[in-house]
Amino acid sequence: MKKFEYKIITISVSHFRKKNFQTELNDKFEKWGNEGWELIKMEPITSGGMIFQGATTEEFLAVFKRDKEEI
Structure with a gap:
Protein backbone atom coordinates (compact mmCIF):
# COMPACT_ATOMS: atom_id res chain seq x y z
CA MET A 1 0.00 0.00 0.00
CA LYS A 2 1.25 3.48 -0.88
CA LYS A 3 2.21 5.70 2.07
CA PHE A 4 2.69 9.45 2.24
CA GLU A 5 4.46 12.00 4.40
CA TYR A 6 3.23 15.55 4.88
CA LYS A 7 4.73 19.01 5.35
CA ILE A 8 2.47 21.70 6.83
CA ILE A 9 3.56 25.33 6.90
CA THR A 10 1.95 28.67 7.69
CA ILE A 11 2.81 31.86 5.86
CA SER A 12 2.06 35.16 7.57
CA VAL A 13 0.43 37.81 5.40
CA SER A 14 3.00 40.31 6.75
CA ASN A 34 12.26 19.01 -6.82
CA GLU A 35 12.35 16.99 -3.58
CA GLY A 36 9.01 15.39 -4.49
CA TRP A 37 6.69 17.57 -2.39
CA GLU A 38 3.35 18.43 -4.01
CA LEU A 39 1.22 21.35 -2.77
CA ILE A 40 -2.18 19.77 -2.18
CA LYS A 41 -4.01 22.51 -0.29
CA MET A 42 -3.64 26.17 0.58
CA GLU A 43 -6.20 27.86 2.83
CA PRO A 44 -6.47 31.30 4.42
CA ILE A 45 -6.52 31.46 8.22
CA THR A 46 -8.91 34.22 9.18
CA SER A 47 -9.87 36.02 12.38
CA GLY A 48 -12.36 38.64 13.44
CA GLY A 49 -15.63 37.30 12.11
CA MET A 50 -17.21 35.30 9.37
CA ILE A 51 -15.46 35.10 6.02
CA PHE A 52 -17.88 37.51 4.37
CA GLN A 53 -18.47 39.71 7.43
CA GLY A 54 -15.27 41.53 8.31
CA ALA A 55 -12.88 38.61 8.64
CA THR A 56 -9.20 39.34 8.20
CA GLU A 69 10.14 6.04 0.95
CA GLU A 70 9.80 2.46 2.06
CA ILE A 71 12.56 1.14 4.28
Missing part, protein backbone atom coordinates in the same frame (compact mmCIF):
# COMPACT_ATOMS: atom_id res chain seq x y z
CA HIS A 15 5.72 38.37 4.89
CA PHE A 16 4.15 39.33 1.57
CA ARG A 17 5.09 42.96 2.26
CA LYS A 18 8.79 42.11 2.60
CA LYS A 19 11.11 42.90 -0.25
CA ASN A 20 12.06 39.77 -2.23
CA PHE A 21 9.62 37.53 -0.30
CA GLN A 22 7.86 36.35 -3.44
CA THR A 23 11.19 35.31 -4.94
CA GLU A 24 12.16 33.50 -1.72
CA LEU A 25 8.80 31.72 -1.62
CA ASN A 26 9.08 30.70 -5.28
CA ASP A 27 12.59 29.35 -4.62
CA LYS A 28 11.37 27.31 -1.62
CA PHE A 29 8.38 25.91 -3.52
CA GLU A 30 10.66 25.03 -6.46
CA LYS A 31 13.13 23.29 -4.11
CA TRP A 32 10.37 21.33 -2.38
CA GLY A 33 8.87 20.34 -5.74
CA THR A 57 -6.74 36.89 6.67
CA GLU A 58 -3.63 36.78 8.86
CA GLU A 59 -1.93 33.63 7.58
CA PHE A 60 -2.14 30.97 4.93
CA LEU A 61 -1.88 27.27 5.69
CA ALA A 62 -0.10 25.23 3.02
CA VAL A 63 -0.11 21.43 3.00
CA PHE A 64 2.36 19.43 0.92
CA LYS A 65 2.64 15.67 0.50
CA ARG A 66 5.01 13.22 -1.14
CA ASP A 67 5.38 9.48 -1.41
CA LYS A 68 7.02 8.02 1.67
